[in-house]
Amino acid sequence: LVIDDSRLWRHSLSTLLQRLGTTVVVAADGAEGLSLAVSGGFDLICLDLHLPDLDGRDICRRLRAAPQTILVPVVMLTADDDPKTLMECALAGATDVLRKRTIEEMSGVLQSFLRHARRSHEGAVLLVEDSPSAALVARRSLERMGLDVHHATDPHAALERFYNEDFDLVITDLVFASDLNGLGLVRAIRGANTHRRMCPILVVSAFDDAMRRIELFRHGADDYVIKPLLHEEFAARVGKLIDNKKLMDQVRVQQVALRRMAEFDALTGLLNRHALQPVVDRFVSAAQSGAHPLTLAMIDLDHFKAINDTWGHAVGDQVLTTVGAALQALCADGEIGARIGGEEFVMLLPGCSAARAGLRGEAIRRAIEIASEGPHPVTASVGVATFDPRTDTGWADLFKRADAAVYQSKLNGRNRVTVSLA
Ligand code: GH3
Ligand code: MG
Ligand code: MG
Ligand code: MG
Numbered sequence: 014l015v016i017d018d019s020r021l022w023r024h025s026l027s028t029l030l031q032r033l034g035t036t037v038v039v040a041a042d043g044a045e046g047l048s049l050a051v052s053g054g055f056d057l058i059c060l061d062l063h064l065p066d067l068d069g070r071d072i073c074r075r076l077r078a079a080p081q082t083i084l085v086p087v088v089m090l091t092a093d094d095d096p097k098t099l100m101e102c103a104l105a106g107a108t109d110v111l112r113k114r115t116i117e118e119m120s121g122v123l124q125s126f127l128r129h130a131r132r133s134h135e136g137a138v139l140l141v142e143d144s145p146s147a148a149l150v151a152r153r154s155l156e157r158m159g160l161d162v163h164h165a166t167d168p169h170a171a172l173e174r175f176y177n178e179d180f181d182l183v184i185t186d187l188v189f190a191s192d193l194n195g196l197g198l199v200r201a202i203r204g205a206n207t208h209r210r211m212c213p214i215l216v217v218s219a220f221d222d223a224m225r226r227i228e229l230f231r232h233g234a235d236d237y238v239i240k241p242l243l244h245e246e247f248a249a250r251v252g253k254l255i256d257n258k259k260l261m262d263q264v265r266v267q268q269v270a271l272r273r274m275a276e277f278d279a280l281t282g283l284l285n286r287h288a289l290q291p292v293v294d295r296f297v298s299a300a301q302s303g304a305h306p307l308t309l310a311m312i313d314l315d316h317f318k319a320i321n322d323t324w325g326h327a328v329g330d331q332v333l334t335t336v337g338a339a340l341q342a343l344c345a346d347g348e349i350g351a352r353i354g355g356e357e358f359v360m361l362l363p364g365c366s367a368a369r370a371g372l373r374g375e376a377i378r379r380a381i382e383i384a385s386e387g388p389h390p391v392t393a394s395v396g397v398a399t400f401d402p403r404t405d406t407g408w409a410d411l412f413k414r415a416d417a418a419v420y421q422s423k424l425n426g427r428n429r430v431t432v433s434l435a
Contacts, residue, residue: 015039016046016072017061017090025116026059033124043067053081056130057123062091062102070105077106084245086126090119129249133159136181136255140164141171141198142217143189147240151184151217154244158251168193172201180212181258182251187218187225196225196232203233211261213254217242280330281337283358284351292349296363297408300400307400308365310374311415312340312381314356315392315427324389332391339384343377359415367399367435374430382428394422394429401435 015026018041027037035056040046043064050058058076062069069089076082086108091098094112102110109126111119138155142148143166155162163180165171168189175183183202187195199214216229219240226237236250276288284292300307314336321329333356340350340358349361365373374397385391396418400411418431425431 014046014050014055014058016043016050016059016064018042018064019061022061022090022113026119029116029120030059030123030127033120033127035127043069043072047072047075050076050085051079051081055082055085057126058082058085058087059123060087060089060107062089062093062098070101073102073105073107084243088123088126129252132252134252134255135159136258137161137163137179138251139171139175139178139180139183141168141183141185141195142166143186147186147217150242151247154242154247155184155251157244158248160251160255167191168195168198172198175202175209175212176205176207179209181255182213182215184215184217184251187216187220187229196229199229199232199234208265213258215250215254278337278352280333281341281352283337283341284349286351286353289349289351289353289359289361292361293408296361297400297411299363301402301407303402305364306366307411308362308367308370308373309398309400309411309415310360310362310370310377311396311398311412311419312336312358312360312377312393313419313423314381315394315423317356317391320389320391328389332385332389335384336381336391336393339380340377343380365399367401370397370399371430371432373397374432378428378430392428394419394427394431396420396422396431396433398433399435404435 015023015030015037017023017026023039023041027039030037038049040049043066046060060069060072073087073089076085076087087106089102089107089110090113091102091110092113099110109122111122138160140148140151140155140162142151142164148164152162152164163174165174168185168191171185172193185195185198189195193201195216195218199216202212202214203210213235214233215236215238216234217238217240218225221239229237235254238247238250276284278285296307299305317329320332336358337352340360344350344360347363351359353359360377362373374395378393378395381391381393396415398411398414398418405411414433414435418433421431422429
């Protein structure tokens with residue numbers, strides 16, 4: 014609703030608001046504006062301060078006193094810069110005061126009011142409420158917002174559902190005829206052993222005492238609202254919590270993706286060199302303590318540059334993918350394959366002793382040969398070394414010996430396995 018005596022401003026504001034997707038009703042004086050306003054249904058009232066018949070501040074006071082408009086935001090518009098006038102507008106109940114400058118400047122502010130007015134939300138809410146009438150009021154509000162409501166009357170049943178289903182918000186009453194109350198439910202949710210424990214929690218209660226609120230916040234409740242529920246306030250609080258939850262979900266998904274990118278080689282899906290280190294540390298300590306032997310197989314593809322040069326880089330990539338898959342397929346439980354360089358791979362074989370190291374090396378060499386059979390065959394030079402606690406002081410020694418064994422395989426004509434003797 015736009016109440017302004019200037020035809021120019023009525024026109025400019027209407028055009029702007031329509032462009033923002035709103036239906037606009039206009040009034041040219043205070044009396045007409047007031048009677049339209051109390052007829053109801055407005056999301057925003059733009060009210061000019063200086064009108065021929067009534068003062069904007071008086072109109073504002075009357076809007077604040079009428080039940081139909083008490084919750085409707087009123088933005089007062091004035092060309093006046095006098096701080097005293099601006100303060101009087103605020104005291105009269107204006108939600109905001111906007112100086113009449115350019116339409117572009119006003120656009121952002123008006124848009125922010127309208128954005129929230131009729132926004133629908135998406136999400137699942139677990140409503141824990143034992144009073145049927147209170148549950149009905151909350152359910153109506155939530156469904157009006159577009160949310161899916163799942164109602165539990167008992168806190169234990171609610172907790173059981175919470176552990177097993179994904180919710181975007183838990184809304185709980187405070188007092189139940191149960192050994193579990195609202196505070197206990199908040200504590201149980203926050204202590205749950207799942208990412209779901211971060212779910213926002215809104216407590217709804219008829220109690221309005223600071224002590225209860227403080228303890229609820231300390232135990233992890235996000236917000237507190239007092240019954241009887243006022244739809245607009247309830248919806249604003251719920252909307253905010255749901256928005257935050259969606260943001261948190263996005264961050265979690267991104268974190269998982271980033272961790273994957275940081276640890277796994279995109280081409281072959283094997284671990285990369287960086288992610289190998291913690292595994293290496295674990296395996297080497299076990300080998301040092303004699304808990305289990307550790308064999309390292311190092312693999313360098315033969316004349317790989319020629320594959321790129323002859324068939325192109327894309328074929329080279331395809332061959333690397335094939336080799337990666339072949340190595341992955343060779344990994345028994347607990348064994349790890351990794352791509353540590355362009356066409357260089359390693360396999361960590363915990364439990365493989367020196368006696369079997371040569372056989373495993375040969376199996377790797379053969380698997381690569383078989384996997385790449387076809388138009389773009391490739392072979393590999395393999396070096397294997399088994400950790401020897403008497404001479405190897407750590408990973409660096411083992412790595413150096415396997416690397417030297419690969420070099421020896423290259424020197425001896427490639428496509429072969431060299432076992433490093435400690
Ligand atoms: P050698 O038998 O002596 O190991 O010869 P080589 O050609 O395999 O060894 P060299 O180290 O000279 O060349 C390795 C080649 O691997 C060079 C590089 O272009 C190629 N390469 C490294 N990373 C990738 C990759 O991700 N994709 C493709 N297509 N090629 C790669
Ligand atoms: Mg005016
Ligand atoms: Mg190489
Ligand atoms: Mg090579």
